[in-house]
Amino acid sequence: MDPTSYEARDAHSVIHGLTNLQLHAERGATVIERGRGVWVTDNHGRDYIEAMSGLWCIALGYGNERLAGVAAQQMRTLAYYPLTNHKSHPPVIELAEKLLAMAPVPMSKVWFACTGSEANDCAARLAWYYWNAVGQPGKKKFIAHKLAYHGNTIAAASLSGVGYAHDRFNLPLPGFLHVTTPHHMRHARAGETEDQFCDRLIADIEQLIAREGADTIAAFFTEPVMAAGGIVVPPRRYLEKLHNLLILNNILLVCDEVVTAFGRIGEMFGSTAMGLKPDMLVCAKALSSAYIPISALMINARVYDAIARQSDAMGVFGLTMTYSGHPVAAAVALETLKIYDEMNIAERVRKLEAPFLGGLNRLLEHPLVGEVRGKGLLAGVELIPMKSEGETRVPFDPKLKAGPLCARIAEEQGLIVRAIGDTIAFCPPLIINDAEIAEMLRRFRIALDLTAAELANAAG
Ligand SMILES: Cc1ncc(COP(=O)(O)O)c(C=O)c1O
Structure with missing residues (x-):
């Protein structure tokens, strides 16, 4: 490699995710x-x-010139302002209103972060905060699918069901449980129909909940369609039964729509496409069409009202991030959503x-x-x-x-x-x-x- 080439300079200076780092030094980046x-x-x-x-x-x-233009304009008008200590700004207010108006099920409030991982991490934190608020502090565990990808902060990587995010990283944390990927071709037993397969998987989850105790489980995280897990479209029967099981056992449902939100699978939200009614919904990626990092966690009134009461009792809601609801990101996201509407x-x-x-x-x-x-x-x-x-x-x-x-x-x-x-x-x-x-x-x-x-x- 020519040492002055981008390829060689990259190999000397940049760490790449999902890459064999040793091999990268030899073959170089595209x-x-x-x-x-x-x-x-x-x-x-x-x-x-x-x-x-x-x-x-x-x-x-x-x-996309419109998105570039809106970002430049917002940087000139108000490049940054925090949301802490009762502060706010117009772009974040308008974006939250827009998301709540679009939400696939009634949602109460929106929490903003920068990445899908952070938003899932916050969803896990809020699930704990919620169960503490309603007097069930024993509900601490999470369930997600093997092969699901929910991100790479410590909690999000623990939710993810992929070895590469765990092995040698001392993860997952205790209390993060993983159940069979709902992929019939790969995981059905010989001769098992899709309906029989779904019923077996649900029975397994039922047994897991009984074994662990429903009063120890905070939430189930699922993508409506699994993306990084290999594009797995769960059968609707499976998701419907799963949802009923969670309601029966008083377990929150978090839909990770980091990939599926905003039209990707033919509805504005994957939850609608797959008939899910989440308590919390995470979106990112297409929220700004990736022109700037931003993610959003929508939560329903059941969860919000309890955490608002809890924050009153504690004197403060202790979740904070410098770039939560960043005005430039919020303005770009708002424009992105406008474009989606215009394009239907x-x-x-x-x-x-x-x-x-x-x-x-x-x-x-x-x-x-x-x-x-x-x-x-x-x-x-x-x-x-x-x-x-x-x-x-x-x-x-x-x-x-x-x-x-x-x-x-x-x-x-x-x-x-x-x-x-x-x-x-x-x-x-x-x-x-x-x-x-x-x-x-x-x-x-x-x-x-x-x-x-x-x-x-x-x-x-
Ligand atoms: C379904 C899903 N959830 C969460 C994440 C994590 O998002 P981020 O990489 O923005 O942290 C991803 C990333 O690919 C994802 O596909």
Whole structure:
């Protein structure tokens, strides 16, 4: 590597998440310099379709002048003001009102943070504060799904059900429990129908609650559709039964809509799409279309009224963050939500679902493709070996790293996707059009063919 290149300078100075740090020093970064619409361009002038919206977030694509303009204007008007000690400012008030008006179920108030992790962390903190406030201090444990990703602060990483966020990090903390991922293809027993599978998973959770004691469990966290866990769309029967079970056992439901909120799966909120009525709802990412960090935690009146009483008894509500409700972020988020309204974004996604998911489903004829999962403009294509022999459930040997190989080859073809194990994730900007979807599919099919050839070569 030329030591003056961005690649070498990056390797010398930057730590990268979800990256093999040793390998990174050898292969160097893909250095992206600019973006427009669904396209990004690297420092060698190569163009890529950004089919992952960065990290599931840049919903309005790159180069949105309105968002840039609003940020600059707000910086000039009031670049910063805190919300502590009874202070406020117009952008945060308007944004909170807008979110409450949009909420999928009646919500009472909004707490702001900068990232999805922080907002989930705050949701866990508020669940504890709530149960203390209502005289049930024993309710301290949390349940979430194996493979779910809820973020990477200590509490959010503990909620996450992924080994990479736990192993060697001394996590999860005690009291964070994980239940089976509701993914029929991977976790059903031989011959088990989807309904039988759902009923078994619910019975397992029921037993877990009985074993631990409902009076020890504070909240259940779930994504309406699991994103970083490999794009798992839980069966509605499962979510409905889960919700009933939580109500029966007086356990709060927190919906992590960090990926699904604002149209991604064809409704403004994933909770609506999946029939969930959360007590708390977390959103981030598309809230500002990733133009600036901001997240929001909406809480219902049951929770808010109790914590307000508690703060009165204590003299202060002790949760505070310097950048909670930052005026520039709030102004950009407000403008983002206006644009979604103008574009009728959820309807747009519903229209694009057919060419997008239909096109990916047509790839099921490819020998490497075992399952296509998704909803709206969120999808996962699971690669499997030996399909030609009629077997669609046996995974690749993880040592082959078939998914990362395919993602690397796709990148060489000018298509940025993400490998989650051997599932290739797609989460394109919501502004993508039919022609760009067709081009994305064309490049991906070539990547699949080249991956199959390379795997065949490696097998000798
Ligand atoms: C569902 C979900 N929750 C929470 C997070 C964490 O958000 P952040 O990376 O902004 O902390 C993510 C990030 O990808 C996510 O996908």
